Amino acid sequence: MTQVHHELENCPVARAAKLFGDHWTLLLIRDLASGCRRFQQLQVSTGISPGVLSSRLRMLEGAGLITRKQYPEIPPRVEYSLTEKGRAAVPLIDQLRLYGEVWLEDVDCPADADAETDAQPDAQRAV
DSSP states (O other): OOHHHHHHHTOHHHHHHHHHOSHHHHHHHHHHTTSOEEHHHHHHHHOOOHHHHHHHHHHHHHTTSEEEEEESOSSOEEEEEEOHHHHTTHHHHHHHHHHHHHHSTTSOOHHHHHHHHHHSOHHHHTO
């Protein structure tokens, strides 16, 4: 292991960036900050694909940021909520929101452009 890599592993900012550096993760924490959500609710609010959403939810659960509760009902009902560790990240989201409101109001969000492109049928993208 190189010394630079070792130093990054010991850096709290690098570790936090590794965990929260994905925009989907930030959006999921934002949505879960207001309470329990079901898979479909998270998918609709973020626009994330089902496969990526499943992957991020598993990662967040593995990192101890969320809990997954499955109810013995038909049809099955699963709800996700923030743990104490996850709730501790909410002020980060609040600060990002404030920064975006103050400094990025007139800046187009690249994620919005990506979402518009993803929403277009393949035939329209080729034009």
